[in-house]
Amino acid sequence: DAGITQSPRHKVTETGTPVTLRCHQTENHRYMYWYRQDPGHGLRLIHYSYGVKDTDKGEVSDGYSVSRSKTEDFLLTLESATSSQTSVYFCAISEQGGSGGTQYFGPGTRLLVL
Amino acid sequence: GEDVEQSLFLSVREGDSSVINCTYTDSSSTYLYWYKQEPGAGLQLLTYIFSNMDMKQDQRLTVLLNKKDKHLSLRIADTQTGDSAIYFCAESIEDSGYALNFGKGTSLLVTP
Numbered sequence: 772d773a774g775i776t777q778s779p780r781h782k783v784t785e786t787g788t789p790v791t792l793r794c795h796q797t798e799n800h801r802y803m804y805w806y807r808q809d810p811g812h813g814l815r816l817i818h819y820s821y822g823v824k825d826t827d828k829g830e831v832s833d834g835y836s837v838s839r840s841k842t843e844d845f846l847l848t849l850e851s852a853t854s855s856q857t858s859v860y861f862c863a864i865s866e867q868g869g870s871g872g873t874q875y876f877g878p879g880t881r882l883l884v885l
Numbered sequence: 886g887e888d889v890e891q892s893l894f895l896s897v898r899e900g901d902s903s904v905i906n907c908t909y910t911d912s913s914s915t916y917l918y919w920y921k922q923e924p925g926a927g928l929q930l931l932t933y934i935f936s937n938m939d940m941k942q943d944q945r946l947t948v949l950l951n952k953k954d955k956h957l958s959l960r961i962a963d964t965q966t967g968d969s970a971i972y973f974c975a976e977s978i979e980d981s982g983y984a985l986n987f988g989k990g991t992s993l994l995v996t997p
Binding site: 802804806811812813814815816819820821827829830861863865873874875876877878879 | 889916918920926927928929930933973978981982983984985986987988989990
């Protein structure tokens, strides 16, 4: 398995609080992605990074920000958590871009916003 | 993004073949992927196919690609109860750093 860890694995928080999820990789892959998974929607892209300090928005980026100050870490921040952000969050990494860049997924973080 | 379409449910008997179908959207996608997700777990890459191929076989898995119709299928031979999971079809999105555009997933139930 690709060396990807996510922390925390589970989190319960209250509406209005900031939350930061961490994705850590040991593969030195250039590309990193954050997705959320919700029933009836499959996985949807939140943000992605194509290098240190290089990030861009995905399909469902409102209410989220990201940072990548080191190759190995990609942080996802919910600036003020809402109940609609209750979801399972997956990080993925890819060595190369282009359609040949196979993505490997972390174990996920289950977030409940009360 | 546009929708990648998959049937939502499939039930088969143990030992039979399973066929999961997918219609994708981006004709420029060079690779197409199948991922498997077991309950409470992350996504596991099962296989992928390059767009200039019509078929790829990997042990019990056979992927068929009809590029003209943008149709992808995954056949699992001799399906086992351990194959019960959700299967996702995905295409890469060039405009989003080659992130993946997923279908909603097909829940495969294998009964003894």
